[in-house]
Amino acid sequence: MRQDKGESAQRARRASIRQVAAAAGVSTSTVSNVLNNPDIVATDTRRRVEDAMSEVGYVRNGAARQLRGAPSTIAGCLLLDTANPFFAEVSRGIEDRLTEAGCLLIVGSTDVRVAQENNYLRMMEELGVRGILVNPASSRLDQLVRLSARGTPVVLVDHPQAGADLCAVAVDDVHGGGVAADHLLALGHRRIAFLSGRAGVRSLRDRREGVRRAMTKAGLDVSSALVDIPVPEPCTVEVADAVVDQVLAVSPRPTAVICFNDVVALGQLRGLRRHGIAVPEQMSVIGYDDVQFAEQLSPALTTIRQPKYQLGRAAADLLLAENLPGHLHQEIRFTPELVVRASTAPLVTGG
Amino acid sequence: MRQDKGESAQRARRASIRQVAAAAGVSTSTVSNVLNNPDIVATDTRRRVEDAMSEVGYVRNGAARQLRGAPSTIAGCLLLDTANPFFAEVSRGIEDRLTEAGCLLIVGSTDVRVAQENNYLRMMEELGVRGILVNPASSRLDQLVRLSARGTPVVLVDHPQAGADLCAVAVDDVHGGGVAADHLLALGHRRIAFLSGRAGVRSLRDRREGVRRAMTKAGLDVSSALVDIPVPEPCTVEVADAVVDQVLAVSPRPTAVICFNDVVALGQLRGLRRHGIAVPEQMSVIGYDDVQFAEQLSPALTTIRQPKYQLGRAAADLLLAENLPGHLHQEIRFTPELVVRASTAPLVTGG
DNA sequence: CTGTTAGCGCCTTCAG
DNA sequence: CTGAAGGCGCTAACAG
Numbered sequence: 152m153r154q155d156k157g158e159s160a161q162r163a164r165r166a167s168i169r170q171v172a173a174a175a176g177v178s179t180s181t182v183s184n185v186l187n188n189p190d191i192v193a194t195d196t197r198r199r200v201e202d203a204m205s206e207v208g209y210v211r212n213g214a215a216r217q218l219r220g221a222p223s224t225i226a227g228c229l230l231l232d233t234a235n236p237f238f239a240e241v242s243r244g245i246e247d248r249l250t251e252a253g254c255l256l257i258v259g260s261t262d263v264r265v266a267q268e269n270n271y272l273r274m275m276e277e278l279g280v281r282g283i284l285v286n287p288a289s290s291r292l293d294q295l296v297r298l299s300a301r302g303t304p305v306v307l308v309d310h311p312q313a314g315a316d317l318c319a320v321a322v323d324d325v326h327g328g329g330v331a332a333d334h335l336l337a338l339g340h341r342r343i344a345f346l347s348g349r350a351g352v353r354s355l356r357d358r359r360e361g362v363r364r365a366m367t368k369a370g371l372d373v374s375s376a377l378v379d380i381p382v383p384e385p386c387t388v389e390v391a392d393a394v395v396d397q398v399l400a401v402s403p404r405p406t407a408v409i410c411f412n413d414v415v416a417l418g419q420l421r422g423l424r425r426h427g428i429a430v431p432e433q434m435s436v437i438g439y440d441d442v443q444f445a446e447q448l449s450p451a452l453t454t455i456r457q458p459k460y461q462l463g464r465a466a467a468d469l470l471l472a473e474n475l476p477g478h479l480h481q482e483i484r485f486t487p488e489l490v491v492r493a494s495t496a497p498l499v500t501g502g
Numbered sequence: 503m504r505q506d507k508g509e510s511a512q513r514a515r516r517a518s519i520r521q522v523a524a525a526a527g528v529s530t531s532t533v534s535n536v537l538n539n540p541d542i543v544a545t546d547t548r549r550r551v552e553d554a555m556s557e558v559g560y561v562r563n564g565a566a567r568q569l570r571g572a573p574s575t576i577a578g579c580l581l582l583d584t585a586n587p588f589f590a591e592v593s594r595g596i597e598d599r600l601t602e603a604g605c606l607l608i609v610g611s612t613d614v615r616v617a618q619e620n621n622y623l624r625m626m627e628e629l630g631v632r633g634i635l636v637n638p639a640s641s642r643l644d645q646l647v648r649l650s651a652r653g654t655p656v657v658l659v660d661h662p663q664a665g666a667d668l669c670a671v672a673v674d675d676v677h678g679g680g681v682a683a684d685h686l687l688a689l690g691h692r693r694i695a696f697l698s699g700r701a702g703v704r705s706l707r708d709r710r711e712g713v714r715r716a717m718t719k720a721g722l723d724v725s726s727a728l729v730d731i732p733v734p735e736p737c738t739v740e741v742a743d744a745v746v747d748q749v750l751a752v753s754p755r756p757t758a759v760i761c762f763n764d765v766v767a768l769g770q771l772r773g774l775r776r777h778g779i780a781v782p783e784q785m786s787v788i789g790y791d792d793v794q795f796a797e798q799l800s801p802a803l804t805t806i807r808q809p810k811y812q813l814g815r816a817a818a819d820l821l822l823a824e825n826l827p828g829h830l831h832q833e834i835r836f837t838p839e840l841v842v843r844a845s846t847a848p849l850v851t852g853g
Numbered sequence: 854c855t856g857t858t859a860g861c862g863c864c865t866t867c868a869g
Numbered sequence: 870c871t872g873a874a875g876g877c878g879c880t881a882a883c884a885g
Contacts, residue, residue, distance in 0.1 A: 164877095165652070165653060165878095167877090167878055167879085167883090168878065168879065168880095169878080169879095177855075177856085178855065178856045178857075179856090179857095179878090179879080179880090180855075180856065180857080180858095180879095180880075180881090181854090181855060181856075183879065183880055183881090184854090184855085184880095186879095187880075188879095191854070192854075192855090192856090195855080196855085208652060210624075210627050210628055210652070211628045211878095211879090212569075212571045212628070212630065212878050212879070213565075213628045213629040213630060214564075214565045214566075214568040214629075214630055214877090214878080214879095215565075215569050215861090215877075215878035215879045215880090216878080216879060216880080217565040217861095218563075218565045218566050218569055218859055218863090218877090218879075219860090219864065219877080219878080219879050219880050219881085220860050220861070220879095220881095221880085224625060224629075225608070225629070226604075227606075233590065233593060233594055233597065234590045234593070234594035236590070239584065239585045239586075239587070239590040240585050242584060242609075243583075243584055243585035243611065244587070246584065246609065246610070248613060250610075253625075255578075255608045255610065255622075255625055255626070255629075256608060256609060256610070257576070257607060257608050257609075258593075258597065258607060258608075258609050259597070259601075259605045259606065259607070259630075260594065260597060260598075271606075273561075274575060274604075274606055275606070276561050277561055277562045277563070277564045278564040278565075278575070278576070279563065279564060279565055301516070301559055301561070302516060302870090329802060329870080377861060387794075388794055388798075414794065417794070417795055417798050420798055421797070421798055442741050442767065443738075443768070444768055444795035444799065446739075446772070447527050447739075447771055447772055447799050447800060448795070448798050448799060448800060449770050449798060449799060449800030449801070449802070450800070451800070460585075492773075515861095516862095517861055518861090518863085519863065519864095520862080520863095527870060528871075528874045529873075529874090530862090530863080530864090530872090530873095531864075531865085531871070531872065531873080532870085532871060532872080534863070534864055534865085535864095535870090535871085537863095537864095538864075542870070543870075543871090546871065547870080547871085562862095562863090563861090563862050563863070565861090565862080565866080566861075566862035566863045566877090567862085567867095568863090568877095569861090569862080569863075569876095569877050569878065569879090570862080570863050570864050570865090570876090570877055571864085571877070572863090572864090626859065691879095773863060
């Protein structure tokens with residue numbers, strides 16, 4: 152069963168353009184032409200070459216083509232956590248747009264770790280990817296700007312341009328936090344917990360700022376109306392469930408909680424149920440993202456809807472446009488919207 | 503603002519090992535040694551080279567390395583739909599294991615389209631990826647076997663080896679379907695709808711077979727006890743919601759429904775609510791996968807739990823082992839388990 | 854229309 | 870320990 156060549160190698164070397172040429176009795180450049188300029192090759196020569204290709208099992212060598220200057224067919228994408236339903240939908244939007252352009256997608260989860268992000272960025276840059284879509288783990292963008300300047304286009308995903316010389320697709324998080332707070336304030340809540348994630352995440356800071364402004368506008372004293380509670384990593388349902396203990400320990404107890412995403416809200420619902428606290432009667436809960444399952448939770452989740460799939464598609468659009476002649480960096484901005492369901496209700500005084 | 507070189511190019515050519523050598527006053531092979539055999543280079547020479555690298559902004563050229571014979575740092579993965587929460591978790595497991603091995607991951611969704619799958623496979627093979635993890639869109643595996651024989655290792659994900667000369671990570675779907683049916687039969691249900699997806703998907707056929715066997719074992723006439731209903735693509739909550747109309751139109755009406763995944767079950771819950779049909783009092787619903795949100799649905803979803811993340815990790819493990827000397831193809835098999843919650847209940851006769 | 858040639862950037866001999 | 874040379878597979882020029 153040994154190969155004739157005597158190569159002990161695991162993986163036999165693939166047939167090259169040269170073997171095809173030999174098998175078809177033509178030169179290598181003719182084979183190359185069949186591949187890249189079929190029109191300029193005589194029909195019967197072409198057919199002979201094509202037969203030779205399937206005969207020797209020829210497969211193009213992407214590395215050699217790229218070395219020769221062909222544009223890369225790979226784009227990269229770094230998200231905080233690809234398993235999170237929000238990012239999973241964003242990623243699918245990216246993938247679909249890239250596929251239309253004949254590109255493949257490398258994905259990576261940073262788990263909000265800058266070191267991991269840099270590691271991925273370096274590997275992708277070495278591969279010479281066509282560009283990288285990044286939901287940054289930190290708000291320091293200089294690393295990304297330098298990467299872009301060195302020749303690998305970078306598009307920010309779910310992050311504002313923030314003065315950086317990059318394309319960006321953003322969602323107005325200040326607005327999102329604002330409408331969440333406005334909703335609760337209109338229902339009479341005057342003490343609201345804000346569940347945020349790892350410190351320093353830009354989108355969460357912005358949402359908190361939106362909440363703060365809404366409270367100020369309503370004439371409230373933020374220091375007593377707003378209770379900050381961090382959710383430790385990893386941000387899973389179980390962890391968010393456990394955080395409920397902290398929420399309930401605050402005195403005076405908040406009557407409503409704004410979660411930084413729907414997974415955390417799911418954990419809150421579970422934890423509150425565990426404590427025998429009725430939602431929304433004794434506690435209003437509001438999520439963020441409006442993932443698929445939000446509508447069918449018990450109770451159905453009031454949340455802030457973000458355009459997830461479209462976010463991804465738009466980002467990929469920008470990336471693909473980076474190569475075009477007169478390209479200018481631009482920011483696309485989406486506005487999130489409140490979706491009122493059953494997890495929020497008017498404050499019952501004396502509850 | 504024009505570059506001095508007068509290059510109108512979008513993307514300046516990156517610095518090569520040669521420019522580093524020139525800047526450091528050494529030869530290219532010394533630079534190469536600094537990169538690949540740092541130990542054999544004199545300390546001060548090495549430092550000089552390293553300074554030169556950062557000075558000229560050197561980045562390794564992956565294409566050139568690969569052409570020279572370096573192993574690829576990329577693995578591919580083809581799933582039916584990466585945005586589906588089941589596959590998103592599988593994919594995260596793959597990603598984590600690959601990252602430990604210093605590999606990147608290309609993902610692709612086939613949407614159960616063989617043409618799309620083949621397209622992705624071809625592109626990945628041309629790139630010379632280290633291997634490809636595939637949840638096949640069809641049960642014809644010859645294409646994959648040939649790919650593997652040509653030198654690109656293939657690992658089947660959530661699919662049995664089925665006699666193919668490939669590694670595989672499988673979950674016992676017949677068993678899964680069986681326990682779902684056993685549960686409903688024990689509750690007294692005698693007319694059960696099975697919601698399946700696109701025809702020909704192996705895992706769904708197997709689950710149906712499990713259901714069939716359970717019915718037979720219980721002494722039922724399958725032709726009257728089992729009602730097959732297909733859910734058209736794309737398999738979204740909305741589509742599954744609409745399918746409820748078909749379920750209810752069947753005469754005599756089924757009293758329980760087994761869904762092929764939790765997303766479809768979610769749609770069923772929504773559609774049944776729309777029709778004013780109480781779950782589980784008037785209709786029992788059972789899902790598949792046990793995704794994160796299943797526990798918190800209204801009502802909490804009875805479902806079949808699959809080891810999603812572990813499935814991915816195990817598959818990546820097998821792929822990484824393909825290069826090892828005495829490698830033999832193997833199958834790893836997981837067993838799914840029933841998780842009883844609130845969406846199933848005893849049959850109320852005369853309901 | 855087809856063949857010849859010269860590298861793309863890197864790494865691995867083999868001499869010094 | 871360092872330098873010089875060849876070639877991985879492919880394509881863009883140019884010659885025929």
